[in-house]
Amino acid sequence: MGSTSDKASGLANEAVGKAKEGVGKAVGNDRLRAEGAAQEAKGKVQKAVGDAKSAVKDATNKTAAAINKNL
Structure with missing residues (x-):
């Protein structure tokens, strides 16, 4: 499951x-x-x-953005 569906299932x-x-x-x-x-x-x-999952995804996206910025 994705982070949003995990959170929704958790709340339910x-x-x-x-x-x-x-x-x-x-x-x-x-x-x-x-x-x-x-x-x-x-x-x-x-x-x-x-x-x-959200935290990992955010960190990955920030790292990718930083790498792409340097290219």
């Missing part, structure tokens, strides 16, 4: 995870709370991956 997973966790808490379902927490954590990791 975080939101769904928070919702699951909230529902699990409201109805007293520990399994649902755990699933929600796990999905929320997965979302945070996906967002971090997207941020890392």
Whole structure:
């Protein structure tokens, strides 16, 4: 996935995870709370991956621009 899609998936997973966790808490379902927490954590990791990809892409583009400027 690209950085933008990783970030979007991460945000979606975080939101769904928070919702699951909230529902699990409201109805007293520990399994649902755990699933929600796990999905929320997965979302945070996906967002971090997207941020890392963006940073690498930006650094690569800056380096390429500097090299091309010197040519």
